[in-house]
Amino acid sequence: MxxxxxxxxxxxxxxxxxxxxxxxxxxxxxxxxxxxxSDNRFFVQMPLGYGKTFFDPAVNWNYRTEPDPGLAGNADHWPRGKILGGSSSINAMVWIRGAREDFDAWAAAGNPGWGYDDVLPIFKAIEDNEAGADEWRGRGGPIHVTDNRARIHRLTTRYLKAAEQAGLSTNNDFNGANQEGAGIYQITTKNGRRMSAARAFLRPAMNRANVRxxxxxxxxxxxxxxxxxxxxxxxxxxxxxxxxxxxxxxxxxxxxxxxxxxxxxxxxxxxxxxxxxxxxxxxxxxxxxxxQDHQGINYTWKAKWPTLNQILRPWWGKLLVGMHYLVLRSGPLSMSMNQGGGFFRTDPGQARPNMQLYFQAFSTVLPKLGERPILSPDPWPGFSIGLSNCRPSSRGEIMIRSKDPQDHPRITPNAFSTNEDVSEMLDAVKFLRRIAAQPALADVIAEEVLPGPSITSDADLIQDFRKRSGTVYHPxxxxxxxxxxxxxxxxxxxxxxxxxxxxxxxxxxxxxxxxxxxxxxxxxxxxxxxxxxxxxxx
CATH class of the missing domain: 3.50.50.60 (FAD/NAD(P)-binding domain)
Structure with a gap:
């Protein structure tokens, strides 16, 4: 031994x-x-390749929850990284630290040293932020954080304008002075490759004689x-x-x-x-x-403009973006599917934002068995706006089923098990339609696909988000x-x-x-x- x-x-x-x-x-x-x-896999290192790892047992634990009454009885799929770098090797790479109030609440609960002012120097030391150093951002750290503002799809610009028309301010840095507003997500990539924790930290450590x-x-x-x-x-x-x-x-x-x-x-x-x-x-x-986990849902529209669907779906488009990526390490394959996003309050009486937004300039309504179809999107021009709750009050549990270490534990999320969570989500999905109804997006929308224009009553909206919501992978x-x-x-x-x-x-x-x-x-x-x-x- x-x-x-x-x-x-x-x-x-x-x-x-x-x-x-x-x-x-x-x-x-x-x-x-x-x-x-090992994490030396093409679809792990290629940023948009995480669609290929979503169900891959070679790199993914592929957990499944217990049937959840809060999700209309669905047993949710929970991908978790089974690979060097863990889930940082298969995630969507969005770099969000959390709000000041989150960490201050940790400290106030009896955990000294975990307040925002305590952890901010660590966040800055971790980062090598392409946007530059300032009061909140860091440069020179192990994790390279890419600033995507110059790389976004033109429909993402329309989303930002529509969010502003819907009452959200523009936020140039969700990791800066505050989170609220709409903006472009920073992601953990470098030179067109995923910047996982393994690449940033473990690989350098593995070169040392004292590490096995x-x-x-x-x-x-x-x-x-x-x-x-x-x-x-x-x-x-x-x-x-x-x-x-x-x-x-x-x-x-x-x-x-x-x-x-x-x-x-x-x-x-x-x-x-x-x-x-x-x-x-x-x-x-x-x-x-x-x-605790964040629950999310997407609303999807057909667009009058071409979206990334028209580039990523046809064979010639795959060839084009593939060659572009292999030669230049740039283009759609070098990014996350979540280009834009934001944080908002479902009620002005909320002390701070309680919902997160995600904008995707493509759509994946049509299922593809055994794969999250990021690289095989819908055959028509589509885009999605998604959201997830930031501070759900529902609580679940994870318990082993047996003494066998290879037996997956029983995961019981209890999603939407409180009236508060249901009420917040109902208000939130209504806000998605409010964004889409603004002139900047309404001009380019052909029709709503999901949940569809027939879903209008509160009862139908609640039934829809129970049926279609699921984890956004933050347990x-x-x-x-x-x-x-x-x-x-x-x-x-x-x-x-x-x-x-x-x-x-x-x-x-x-x-x-x-x-x-x-x-x-x-x-x-x-x-x-x-x-x-x-x-x-x-």
Whole structure:
């Protein structure tokens, strides 16, 4: 059995950062265990290739939730990265940090050091922002953030004008002074390639002699000596192995895999573990609970103008943009499908924005089996405006089904399970039509395709968004951070309550979800968590 100073389970958005920072000085040995394989794949590195990874079991856990009454009984598809870089290797690359109020609320809940003024320097240190450095943005960091304003489709410009006509201000930087308004999304790419956490952090760390990364290595159990974590049991190539951690075990599996591993290791709800015959190491009723996720929906229109559909669907268009990408690393394949977006309030009485917008200059209404048809859009000119709720009040849970580590856990989102969430979403989808009705977009719209002009009553709109909504891939809080062991899994230094030598560092520790995409905040959590580990292991 080999011994390392630190064992990190998971090489995703947070785990990659932790590996880089803990190994940088050369003082500590680090083992990274990743259940998936290499990220050296064409459709992983090509930004718009994430449509090809949406169902690909070679890089994706392909989770499916329990049938959800809030989603009209649908069992939602939850893609999560099973690959170096984790979900940062298969996501839509939108770079949103979250609002000041989000992090200030974390600190106010008893988590010192997690307020906005504490984490802003970390966000700036992380970034190499193409838009330039200022009071909020950073330059020279590991993550290159592309400013897309000069690259957008002309229909995106129309969307921005329509949003302004609908009452939204123009926001040139959602990571700047405030989030509210409509604007262009910054994305994590560099020179036409995806800038995942693996590319930015883990790959440089892998060049160091004190770092070992084992792929296709499924962690099955945390090993303990009494109440102290001392190692990991894992399976690689059909062989069960163990590795010892001389200092700490760090779980960075994400909001699904982290609570799963804790529960398999005897940390979790006592009743669940007893029923499955798993010896209790530490009762922690909140492991797997407090699940929060953003729910989203698209409204789609046929356009009078050509959209990206006419470029990306025909064989000659695919050939053209493919050659353009291979030679110049630019064009539609070098971008995310979400070019424009924004944040708005469904009610002026809201203290801050509670909904996020997404504009896509193409449409994917017609299904294609086994693939998210980003690279095979509809045969007619179409575009979509989507939205997701920023701070839903619904709570779900993630619980293991059995003692088998390869058995996917039971995911119960409980989407739209509160009247507040339903009411907010109803107001929000009405606002989508309000944007589309403004002169800047109305002039180029031929007809509404989804949900269609016959869906007008509140009851029909609610039924529609229950049937068509789904995750926007931002699950958090299943190992939530807080000072009270009765309400949280980890303390403000990310140590698991009641145990030593064990931390969780990933999005599962978020006390509450943030307004916006979660990848940037996950990377920040990895950075800050690693700093805490280094401080405590001097």
């Amino acid at each position: 080999q011994t390392y100073d630190f064992i990190i389970v998971g090489s995703g958005s947070a785990g990659s950062v932790v590996a880089e920072k803990l190994s940088a000085s050369g003082r500590f040995s680090v083992l990274v265990l990743e259940a998936g394989g 990364v084992e792929t296709n290595a499924l962690a099955t159990k945390i090993l303990f000596d009494g109440k102290r974590a001392v190692g990991i049991e894992y399976v690689r190539n059909g062989e069960t192995r163990t590795a010892r951690a001389g200092r700490e075990v760090i779980v960075s599996g994400g909001s699904i895999n982290s609570p799963q591993l804790l529960q398999l290791s005897g940390i979790g709800p006592a009743g669940l573990l007893s029923n499955l015959g798993i010896p209790l190491v530490q009762q922690s009723e909140n492991v797997g609970r407090n699940l 958090v809080s299943t190992c939530r951070m807080g000072p009270d062991p009765a309400r949280a899994v980890v303390d403000p230094r990310l140590k698991v309550h009641g145990l030593s030598g064990l931390r969780v560092i990933d999005a599962s520790i978020f006390p509450d979800n943030i307004a916006g995409n979660t990848n940037a905040a996950s990377i920040m959590t990895g950075w800050k968590g690693a700093e805490m580990v280094l401080e405590d292991n001097r």
